[in-house]
Amino acid sequence: MIIRFILSLGLALSLAATAPQTARADAGDFIGGAVVGGVLGYAIGQDQQKKKAQRTTRTTRTYRQTIPSTTQGAQTQTALNYFGYNAGRVDGQVGRGTRSAIERYQASMGYPINGYDFQPYQRDFLMQAYYWATSGGQATTQLTGQPLLMAYRQHLHSGSALAVAPQAPAAPAPAGTTPVATQPAPAPEPEANTTETASATLPSLFSGGTGGPSLANRCSGVMLQTSTNGGYTTLTNMSDPDFALSEQFCLARSYAMSRGEDLMQDIQGLTPDQVAAQCNSYGDMLAPQVVALSLSSKTDAETQMRKLALESGLSPEDLAATSKVCLAIGYREDNMDVAVGSALMLVAMGEPAYGELIGHHLREGFGVQERRDLALQWYDASLSALDAGSQAVFLPSQSDRPQLLRAAVTQAQ
Structure with missing residues (x-):
């Protein structure tokens, strides 16, 4: 069931995409599904392409608005x-x-x-x-x-x-x-x-998938405090590095949810409830790796997740596309097995910037046991990857965000 869902999801996302993808991490999401999907995926994709072509033609002829729709x-x-x-x-x-x-x-x-x-x-x-x-x-x-x-x-x-x-x-x-x-x-x-x-x-x-504290509740409180403070913490006004990291955690969570919802609009053949149900099963499959995060080094955790991915027989591209959708579902439903497992899979599939989320979860103990020592490994690896040119996946327009994260991590130790 999980494999069939991942194949369908990868296909729907791959064949529904019409704009060229310039970033390698995003381009991967739209390649693998078309290779392994077979006739069913082709039919789904052709139907979606036809609908998009019709919408494009209709929009070209009747569009009168100057305000973009987002x-x-x-x-x-x-x-x-x-x-x-x-x-x-x-x-x-x-x-x-x-x-x-x-x-x-x-x-x-x-x-x-x-x-x-x-x-x-x-x-x-x-x-x-x-x-x-x-x-x-x-x-x-x-x-x-x-x-x-x-x-x-x-x-x-x-x-x-x-x-x-x-x-x-x-x-x-x-x-x-x-x-x-x-x-x-x-x-x-x-x-x-x-x-x-x-x-x-x-x-x-709200209750997390692992029965722990609620991240949704936590982020609501953080946003309320941010409102009281008059806005987000910046490099120049940071006085509480722990709170600054919590703000960035909740911002990244919101961004991941928004991006996943964008991707879900291109899924054909599955209702939103079916996608959510499959993501919950996906979280069950990844739960042992989530538990191991608090007990293993970053290297060991990634190795175990890559082994699971290899045994699934699915392409990295399909696993990455599925994980981006399920990351959003996990956060939306406050299911930490789904959210943390999806983030870990994305790192294992070659998208290190998602390691920031693992660092946040280990620092605050949502979905995993609190291990600030291990959190530092994930923070450092994700920030180093950004320094080396990896694509920013959270708030990419804020060019100083990595510097804020690094300063907060250093001061919070």
Whole structure:
């Protein structure tokens, strides 16, 4: 089942790609599937190529917009609409209506109001809240729109964990009272009165695939602190290297999720639920290698993963393409076996920049036992690979990001 999924996934991604790939790491994703797929893959690919050709022709004749449509724009519009900010039709084009919705979101959160300056931490918090809400938060709280978003923020402010043993929700806190929490809740921010209907506690909505702490919960808290700090840590203002690394961890996670969702749009013949189910099985297959990460050196862990890849009989290109999709699924579902295993497979298949993720997981103990000594091996190898010319896979437009990571790793030791 896993092999059939990997073949289908590699084929769908390979034959759906129409733009030339200039980077070797990306080009590999689109070669191997076409070689090993056989008749089924050819049929899937031909159908996808035909559809793309039709869309291209139709677009050439009718396109009148000057605003580009992007996946990130569509995701932002979806989340804004979900929480009641009314960005209009979800078309991926960030125009006047979307920017007005962003400004309403910024105002309700107490952010600087400028729809043309949608800071990454502001968008990341919005998307984290959306993933939480659609993964069970809305069903649990019975809230919708902005009250649901504010309930999520209040629980992060209060310090109460979202990833705890399931329990019945407590009665709603009376207006004007402080919800029960491990720390006092802060003073209300703009529109914070919408949280008065929130339950005092939320049951578990996130749990890692290995039964450990929730990375989704952790990153939501990091994004909230980043918001409080007024933006991301930079080389010039870094005072807490550990927090800087946590920020970069969560940024890389968000970037991996976004890229995987882009790839999933080109998968034909499998529904999103089928892809997720197959990725969960893929994580089960990789789980022993994930466990070994906390017990083995970087060299030994890579060697074992390459052995598993060789025994699978699949091409490195197919394994890499599959892992990029499953990396996104693992992070989206907070399944650390899937996420960490996929990152490790990508490193083993010749994409060392993904080793940064392994370093983050070992440093913070998500999905693996905390081993900061081993984390240094992964950080150093991934940063050295970037220095040697390897393609940056996370936030490639931020040219100073490797320097920030190296400085934070050095100071955090």
